[in-house]
Amino acid sequence: MLPLPPGLRLLLREGLPPLPQHPPSPPAPRPTPPFTFAPRRLQLGPQHPLFEDGDVHRHLYLQGVLTSLEEVAERPKVSEFSCHISGCSQVFDTLESYEHHYNTLHRNVCSFCKRSFPSGNLLDIHILEWHDSLFQIMAEKQNMYQCLVEGCTEKFRSSKDRKDHLVTVHLYPADFRFDRPKKVKSGSKHTSSHVEQGTSVPMDVSVEMAEQSQVNPMETGPEESMEISQPAASPSPSLPEKRLYKSRIPSTICFGQGATRGFKGPRKKV
Amino acid sequence: MVPCPAALRRARRQEQLVSKRLLREDGAAQEGAQDGADVVPDPLSEDEVLELLRGVQRGSEDRKRWLGRLRWALQNEETQQKFVRLDGSIRTLTGLFTSSLAELQLEAARCLHELSHSSVPAVAEACLPVTSYLLTYLSGHSLELTELCLYTLGNLIVESEAVRKQLLPQGIIPVLASCIQSPHEAVLEGVGYVLSQLLQAKEAPTEIIPLVLDSALPQHMLQLVCSGLRAAMGAAVEFAWCLHYIICRHKDNELLLALGAVPTLTSLLLDLAAQIPQDASEGLELLVCPVLRCLSNLLAQTGCQGQDGRLLIAVFLILQCFLQQHPFLIHECLWLLNNLTADDPSFCSALLSLDLLPALLQLLTCSQMGTVLVLTVLCNMAEKGQFQCQQLLQQPLLAQLLPLLTLPDPEAVGQCLELLHLLFLHCPEVRAQGAGL
Numbered sequence: 026m027l028p029l030p031p032g033l034r035l036l037l038r039e040g041l042p043p044l045p046q047h048p049p050s051p052p053a054p055r056p057t058p059p060f061t062f063a064p065r066r067l068q069l070g071p072q073h074p075l076f077e078d079g080d081v082h083r084h085l086y087l088q089g090v091l092t093s094l095e096e097v098a099e100r101p102k103v104s105e106f107s108c109h110i111s112g113c114s115q116v117f118d119t120l121e122s123y124e125h126h127y128n129t130l131h132r133n134v135c136s137f138c139k140r141s142f143p144s145g146n147l148l149d150i151h152i153l154e155w156h157d158s159l160f161q162i163m164a165e166k167q168n169m170y171q172c173l174v175e176g177c178t179e180k181f182r183s184s185k186d187r188k189d190h191l192v193t194v195h196l197y198p199a200d201f202r203f204d205r206p207k208k209v210k211s212g213s214k215h216t217s218s219h220v221e222q223g224t225s226v227p228m229d230v231s232v233e234m235a236e237q238s239q240v241n242p243m244e245t246g247p248e249e250s251m252e253i254s255q256p257a258a259s260p261s262p263s264l265p266e267k268r269l270y271k272s273r274i275p276s277t278i279c280f281g282q283g284a285t286r287g288f289k290g291p292r293k294k295v
Numbered sequence: 296m297v298p299c300p301a302a303l304r305r306a307r308r309q310e311q312l313v314s315k316r317l318l319r320e321d322g323a324a325q326e327g328a329q330d331g332a333d334v335v336p337d338p339l340s341e342d343e344v345l346e347l348l349r350g351v352q353r354g355s356e357d358r359k360r361w362l363g364r365l366r367w368a369l370q371n372e373e374t375q376q377k378f379v380r381l382d383g384s385i386r387t388l389t390g391l392f393t394s395s396l397a398e399l400q401l402e403a404a405r406c407l408h409e410l411s412h413s414s415v416p417a418v419a420e421a422c423l424p425v426t427s428y429l430l431t432y433l434s435g436h437s438l439e440l441t442e443l444c445l446y447t448l449g450n451l452i453v454e455s456e457a458v459r460k461q462l463l464p465q466g467i468i469p470v471l472a473s474c475i476q477s478p479h480e481a482v483l484e485g486v487g488y489v490l491s492q493l494l495q496a497k498e499a500p501t502e503i504i505p506l507v508l509d510s511a512l513p514q515h516m517l518q519l520v521c522s523g524l525r526a527a528m529g530a531a532v533e534f535a536w537c538l539h540y541i542i543c544r545h546k547d548n549e550l551l552l553a554l555g556a557v558p559t560l561t562s563l564l565l566d567l568a569a570q571i572p573q574d575a576s577e578g579l580e581l582l583v584c585p586v587l588r589c590l591s592n593l594l595a596q597t598g599c600q601g602q603d604g605r606l607l608i609a610v611f612l613i614l615q616c617f618l619q620q621h622p623f624l625i626h627e628c629l630w631l632l633n634n635l636t637a638d639d640p641s642f643c644s645a646l647l648s649l650d651l652l653p654a655l656l657q658l659l660t661c662s663q664m665g666t667v668l669v670l671t672v673l674c675n676m677a678e679k680g681q682f683q684c685q686q687l688l689q690q691p692l693l694a695q696l697l698p699l700l701t702l703p704d705p706e707a708v709g710q711c712l713e714l715l716h717l718l719f720l721h722c723p724e725v726r727a728q729g730a731g732l
Contacts, residue, residue, distance in 0.1 A: 087316050144432075174465065201427060
């Protein structure tokens with residue numbers, strides 16, 4: 026225990042009283058050798074020995090050796106419930122699994138062609154480039170294909186030019202899954218190298234005037250046999266949607282208690 | 296008190312202290328796990344790993360179970376290496392990771408996360424094809440997936456320069472600048488973790504820190520560090536360390552100073568000191584440590600005067616609180632004290648008027664480094680002139696100083712002599728006392 030005077034916390038809260046002014050000293054004489062001390066503020070770099078113990082402590086915390094800051098709540102099980110999207114028969118017993126399912130399959134889904142996308146941004150771009158005829162018209166006059174990378178404002182004349190940019194400047198893979206060029210040829214079947222998300226049945230063929238995506242009544246869902254169950258897989262479109270429709274939920278809304286969960290269990294020591 | 300193994304210290308000295316975070320479910324149905332989560336599986340043979348891969352590649356009903364088995368097996372480092380060497384293994388995982396099959400996607404993500412934990416750089420580099428997708432899903436809405444992606448990225452970043460070299464042009468900084476606006480604590484903590492790893496890279500001063508300072512990240516970081524007392528402590532800790540990594544590597548921190556880092560962090564330290572109970576609450580030291588470092592370095596870089604005098608009180612309250620449990624904080628506090636007292640006579644005077652000197656003197660013998668630091672602070676005070684020296688000498692100072700002259704540490708002895716010289720210089724009458732002892 027340190028011998029501290031009482032009342033310090035009070036001073037902290039209420040501020041220091043006016044402290045006695047000490048008589049000003051004459052300017053300090055320059056230190057005479059062999060004495061060299063002069064007070065100075067010290068800047069310490071990342072590898073300074075003073076930081077050693079603190080850095081090790083931080084390391085132990087990350088590796089999970091120390092007690093965690095918060096108690097990790099167990100994921101509570103609820104009684105089984107099913108997804109409320111019509112046509113989807115998936116069942117869940119935790120809110121987390123439902124949230125993930127919903128976000129993967131239903132959240133950023135193109136209402137025209139049922140493809141799902143990882144983010145709202147990619148969905149927006151897809152709708153613009155695949156289902157907006159005005160886009161096609163404007164694309165003939167100016168660079169309309171925007172770069173997919175957040176923070177990059179470049180736009181390009183064509184999908185191919187954009188892909189070249191993604192590959193050379195942003196080091197993206199050449200087969201980036203969320204940058205498929207729109208198919209132009211009719212009668213093309215999906216091959217295993219053209220992996221699309223979700224079904225590929227455009228709801229309204231008449232919307233696309235310049236380039237037609239082929240309505241292939243044989244395709245109701247599974248791509249490269251990875252899809253087991255896809256919702257809304259019916260090949261016969263109901264009322265065609267003329268305006269752009271996006272299914273969006275503000276990002277502040279989340280299901281379950283994702284917010285307070287840190288880690289799902291005791292961390293492993295390596 | 297958590298023991299501080301000599302091996303870790305040595306690793307840190309050699310700049311080889313690699314920290315990684317691992318998310319792993321406790322009690323998830325794990326094949327072969329007998330008595331719970333602490334069993335690490337044995338390495339598999341090449342054939343067994345191949346069998347797992349084939350099981351995962353087949354589009355069968357129990358694909359999820361195969362993935363689960365793979366994930367469990369990948370807890371073993373040797374198995375990890377065998378797996379990434381198999382043709383098509385990463386491609387298969389990537390395909391599942393980017394599919395819209397929610398459960399498989401999550402399992403595949405967990406497999407990738409296990410791989411990220413490898414201490415073999417080749418395994419991290421095998422994950423290069425996945426990085427663009429990891430970034431893509433950070434802009435998604437699935438919290439669990441986002442969290443996994445963040446920690447996987449953070450682990451890969453610390454392991455491989457090739458990964459970092461790819462992630463920067465892929466736009467990781469702008470993506471993180473978006474993610475830091477998430478309202479979800481788990482995501483924020485993950486963002487802080489990723490950033491903390493990026494900022495410690497050896498190329499950080501030239502390649503990374505400028506980009507970070509150019510983005511919207513700094514103001515959010517400062518905000519989140521300060522909100523730690525009310526909520527999101529985990530995130531506050533991460534961003535405090537991030538700020539430390541920037542400040543101690545960056546030559547001049549104009550931007551952070553312009554954002555008001557000094558008053559902000561001062562205010563935080565005061566709040567922290569006011570709230571800590573007499574016995575240390577676990578985990579608070581993880582936040583206090585980097586905040587002390589940031590403030591101390593910023594003060595050293597600006598030379599600014601007129602700090603809040605209550606900082607002195609805060610430092611001593613922190614010292615008292617963590618003395619027993621986390622003595623490493625003593626050095627950090629003393630360093631801040633030095634920077635506060637070096638060229639600010641009012642702080643030296645306040646230390647005396649507030650009667651904090653006895654506590655300071657108690658720390659004279661806490662450790663080798665501590666001795667030198669306390670002596671330096673005392674020198675700062677003595678250098679200010681006769682009045683301060685007289686005040687100092689009202690304590691039994693000489694009796695405590697003279698034994699230090701016999702210490703084996705030349706730095707401590709040297710600093711002690713400097714202090715004695717200053718005392719004798721300003722208070723010559725004391726020389727006789729010193730000779731008498």
